[in-house]
Amino acid sequence: MPGLLRIIIPAGALVASAVLVWLAWLQPYLAEQDVLKLGHGDYSLIGTDGQPFTAARLQGAPSAVFFGFTHCPEVCPTTLGDIAVWQDELGDAASDLRVFFVTVDPERDTTEMLGDYVGWVPGVVGVTGDAAEIRAAEKAFRIYSRKIPLSDGEYTMDHSALVLLFDDNGRFVEPIGYQEDLDRALAKLRRLLS
Amino acid sequence: MKNLMKFAALLMFLGAPAMADDKMSMMQEVTVGPLTLSDGFAHATLPNQPVAGGFVTITNTGEAADTLIAVQSDLAGVMQIHEMAMQDDTMVMRELDGGLIVPAGETVTLEPGGLHLMFMQLNGPLIDGEDVTVTVTFQDAGDVELTLPVRKKMHGGHGMSHDGDS
Numbered sequence: 001m002p003g004l005l006r007i008i009i010p011a012g013a014l015v016a017s018a019v020l021v022w023l024a025w026l027q028p029y030l031a032e033q034d035v036l037k038l039g040h041g042d043y044s045l046i047g048t049d050g051q052p053f054t055a056a057r058l059q060g061a062p063s064a065v066f067f068g069f070t071h072c073p074e075v076c077p078t079t080l081g082d083i084a085v086w087q088d089e090l091g092d093a094a095s096d097l098r099v100f101f102v103t104v105d106p107e108r109d110t111t112e113m114l115g116d117y118v119g120w121v122p123g124v125v126g127v128t129g130d131a132a133e134i135r136a137a138e139k140a141f142r143i144y145s146r147k148i149p150l151s152d153g154e155y156t157m158d159h160s161a162l163v164l165l166f167d168d169n170g171r172f173v174e175p176i177g178y179q180e181d182l183d184r185a186l187a188k189l190r191r192l193l194s
Numbered sequence: 195m196k197n198l199m200k201f202a203a204l205l206m207f208l209g210a211p212a213m214a215d216d217k218m219s220m221m222q223e224v225t226v227g228p229l230t231l232s233d234g235f236a237h238a239t240l241p242n243q244p245v246a247g248g249f250v251t252i253t254n255t256g257e258a259a260d261t262l263i264a265v266q267s268d269l270a271g272v273m274q275i276h277e278m279a280m281q282d283d284t285m286v287m288r289e290l291d292g293g294l295i296v297p298a299g300e301t302v303t304l305e306p307g308g309l310h311l312m313f314m315q316l317n318g319p320l321i322d323g324e325d326v327t328v329t330v331t332f333q334d335a336g337d338v339e340l341t342l343p344v345r346k347k348m349h350g351g352h353g354m355s356h357d358g359d360s
Contacts, residue, residue: 074307074310160284178283
């Protein structure tokens with residue numbers, strides 16, 4: 001028995017320290033690396049402004065990126081309205097912020113459809129493209145979406161409802177949650193734009 | 195605490211005009227059988243928005259449950275009864291296949307961020323300040339017509355925050 005213990009105790013200690021190293025250092029490090037990669041990847045979409053939308057587009061100026069769709073009764077119109085309020089509150093500072101509304105429903109959301117839909121909020125660019133490219137972008141931004149069939153031949157989309165903020169180097173900074181308190185959202189945007 | 199007070203001050207400041215808006219566009223209360231329908235409204239559509247949400251409060255003063263099974267409007271090719279929810283940071287929406295049950299003696303509220311009457315295949319926009327007529331059908335109580343005032347959404351992460359974090 002003592003012989004066996006002589007193996008188990010060091011082995012246990014080794015496993016425990018490996019777990020500690022993982023939890024204390026490696027896992028947060030990897031998570032951070034993962035977050036920094038948000039938005040990066042191989043996807044090629046088109047904006048309602050006629051410009052391509054790829055990972056490279058995130059560079060050069062701060063951006064807010066939201067995934068949604070036009071057949072969305074509540075979350076997407078509310079978020080667009082919130083963005084309009086943020087722009088109002090931020091005043092001149094908002095002119096540096098680019099806003100991209102990427103559809104999770106390319107089947108129905110053509111550039112024409114999206115352009116009219118986002119057009120009432122100044123500076124918001126709708127983004128669409130091939131279904132496969134949209135899926136690639138969702139993967140890059142780690143956005144969840146799922147098509148949900150309804151009766152009468154209709155369907156809706158479940159989707160992540162965060163506004164993702166990127167700095168002028170195209171690096172992910174933080175998200176703004178759906179219906180997040182105005183003051184907190186503005187603080188995040190002011191930090192991003194300062 | 196300081197944040198809370200700031201938020202309360204903001205609510206008072208921003209909430210006041212919103213409340214003034216509310217009182218000029220109340221739905222006429224209607225009853226059908228033991229059901230009372232009140233506080234109905236619909237959200238105005240954004241440019242080119244192909245869908246919209248309608249909301250109403252249903253109180254069942256009767257001895258038996260009833261079920262809201264259908265809704266229709268001349269303005270929409272299709273109308274359905276949906277429930278939306280935020281699960282973590284994801285918006286999920288489901289059609290209530292079997293309709294919406296209103297238990298005896300209870301009140302069911304359709305409101306933004308939750309249950310709603312979904313206008314689909316809209317024939318035209320829902321315009322702030324106008325009305326939209328819908329016919330709702332209950333399994334037992336039958337049909338009743340509602341005149342829903344159309345209102346603009348409130349924005350900026352306040353005004354709709356009364357129901358928590360929806």
